[in-house]
Amino acid sequence: MNSGRFAISVHILTLLTFSEDEWTPSEHLAGSININPVLVRKELANLRARGLVISKEGKAGGSKLAKPAEQIFMSDVYESVRQKELLGKAANSPNPDCEVGQKINEHLDFLNDRAEQTMIASLSSISLRDFCDRFV
């Protein structure tokens, strides 16, 4: 599904919360997460597109939160990372000669949407601040 990208994004945002007001370079973030800085920069690009972080280029550049941690929710992170169906989709298209095969994907999408909506609702009740408060 979205493999480890959600974890990476939350990790990034957590680090940025703890160094509020500073421009944190991606190299530093990558060091704590223990992944390649290019991957961090890709996730930062997503988070930026969602308005969750801002970045500054050039020397002494880096990233910081675009708004207070109270106003960022885990559902925002999920949505910045979302790509594939939550419950997964069949790799092959089902046999169109089969009555069930014809329609199954449409009905699976319904399940997916429903499951995802509930999950997003549950994540939307946890702010980045709430999450970071768990560290103390």
Added chain:
Amino acid sequence: MNSGRFAISVHILTLLTFSEDEWTPSEHLAGSININPVLVRKELANLRARGLVISKEGKAGGSKLAKPAEQIFMSDVYESVRQKELLGKAANSPNPDCEVGQKINEHLDFLNDRAEQTMIASLSSISLRDFCDRFV
């Protein structure tokens, strides 16, 4: 995450619902789903372990639902397929010299558990019968 296994299992169960009382061979299921029969048999093994289907070996063998479709819920299917964290986990272990890195996984587990619980609750309100009724 669980890739396409949820979709495959739901597809299997749907086909078995529509051919209730017959022993359906895995070859037939694989044909409609358009995947390899060995994969179907692996999923059947999971569904069997969860008590959702029963199988019969030998000639004229195959599989059928272990109980009425009214008593099988999408949450059961999810649980039979569940393996990895819903939201995914970092591939590498975070830097233990970093205060955030040390504890992040524990806190991510909390998010995962919470999200997964809500999602399971939502899937538990849809029975296999409900799902199959959508085909008519």
Added chain:
DNA sequence: TTGTACTGTAATTAATAAAATTACAGTAAT
């Protein structure tokens, strides 16, 4: 105005995971 420390992104390669295939032993009906 040049060096340095960053970002941003494309392209490639390496590692990992998933799916398909092959193979074959076991079972039950006929």
Added chain:
DNA sequence: ATTACTGTAATTTTATTAATTACAGTACAA
């Protein structure tokens, strides 16, 4: 005994993900 299945292990192929390399662009600061 033959046929039509299940069950599962082992291997190969394919797809996905992560890491690496490479380099152009930007901003600060000496």
